[in-house]
Amino acid sequence: MFSRDTQIALLAGMAAGILFAIxxxxxxxxxxxxxxxxxxxxxxxxxxxxxxxFIASLIxxxxxxxxxxxxxxALFFAVFTxxxxxxxxxxxxxxxxxxxxxxxxxxxxxxxxxxxxxxxxLFIVAGxxxxxxxxxxxxxxxxxxxxxxxxxxxMNWLITDGSFLLIACSGWSWVLTLYGFAVLANxxxxxxGVPLRASLALTPVQLPAWLxxxxxxxxxxxxxxxxxxxxxxxxxxxxxxxxxxxxxxxLLHRLAGRWRHKVIWLMMFYILLIFQVWIVPVMTVIxxxxxxAEMLDKHxxxx
Numbered sequence: 678m679f680s681r682d683t684q685i686a687l688l689a690g691m692a693a694g695i696l697f698a699i700x701x702x703x704x705x706x707x708x709x710x711x712x713x714x715x716x717x718x719x720x721x722x723x724x725x726x727x728x729x730x731f732i733a734s735l736i737x738x739x740x741x742x743x744x745x746x747x748x749x750x751a752l753f754f755a756v757f758t759x760x761x762x763x764x765x766x767x768x769x770x771x772x773x774x775x776x777x778x779x780x781x782x783x784x785x786x787x788x789x790x791x792x793x794x795x796x797x798x799l800f801i802v803a804g805x806x807x808x809x810x811x812x813x814x815x816x817x818x819x820x821x822x823x824x825x826x827x828x829x830x831x832m833n834w835l836i837t838d839g840s841f842l843l844i845a846c847s848g849w850s851w852v853l854t855l856y857g858f859a860v861l862a863n864x865x866x867x868x869x870g871v872p873l874r875a876s877l878a879l880t881p882v883q884l885p886a887w888l889x890x891x892x893x894x895x896x897x898x899x900x901x902x903x904x905x906x907x908x909x910x911x912x913x914x915x916x917x918x919x920x921x922x923x924x925x926x927x928l929l930h931r932l933a934g935r936w937r938h939k940v941i942w943l944m945m946f947y948i949l950l951i952f953q954v955w956i957v958p959v960m961t962v963i964x965x966x967x968x969x970a971e972m973l974d975k976h977x978x979x980x
Contacts, residue, residue, distance in 0.1 A: 686729035689717040690736025697737065697754050698744035712854045714754070715762050719855075719862040722766030724871050730766055734759040756795065761788055761855055769859070770873055778874055780882045782927055785852060786920035790888070792848045793913050800909050841908050845915035852919060879927040883971040884920055884964075892917050922957060924964030 679687065693714035700710030714737065722730040734755070742751040765788060771779040859877055866872035895917065898910035929946070933939040950956050 682725040682729055686721050686732040687736055689721040690733035692717040694737035694740030697741050701745050701750055715758050715855055716858045716862060718762045719859050723863050723873055724866050727767045730763055781877050781879055782882050782923055785856060785923055786884055786888055789852055789917060789919050792851055793916050841911040844912045848916040849919050881924055881927040881931055884968045918961050921964030922961040924967055925960030
């Protein structure tokens, strides 16, 4: 009755819907499970195309509404999972005129902007309830019980003055998790020889100039504004630095291609990255420098 591709989409939609419904009732691993439904959707998209992802997403949304008995969960899933997945798959399968796939780094930069727009909508909606910063402070302070006074001081700063950092980090984790699941999905498909695109590896490309403009505007706003406006600007500014961090990683991987035992060196780097947070701003600055250097070089060629 249904074609093979449609059957795959139906099964993937059911899997995504069930996984999200489980996360809605989960207490311990809810956040981790909330990201997981993107995996079956990405598998379908990278195997049979974006149209089948749309079918799978519809099935998942209907199933989520039924299993959780709450249409708001289906809406949340549609906005925060379906839209990013559809966009990623659509862009990842674009074939450009220069006989190359659309760069993954460019996709993630555009996806970061979409996530930033989602957060801006949340800021607007939360304004009717005292503001997103107030909601975060009240939500976490009631559950915050830490014995160590130093840790308690840091946690209190994070849920009050530093809550913009929590939101920006959640945006980073959102984009990075989606990309991680996309790489995993493509690797699984490669084992069966059915991916539409051979690789989703990051390669350094010049990021769009509009990204730099938006980052500079939000950086200036975060410095000069006060109150809620400053909070919003700080959040968006930090969130939009993600593509520059990824550019730094892409440059590192390109450099590592010249090394012997590059896999071991890269594993050591990522282990170090987990324990040494200062590496993140360093890689971000490298990515920003790369864009500026490329822009200046292009300007000289035009002259």
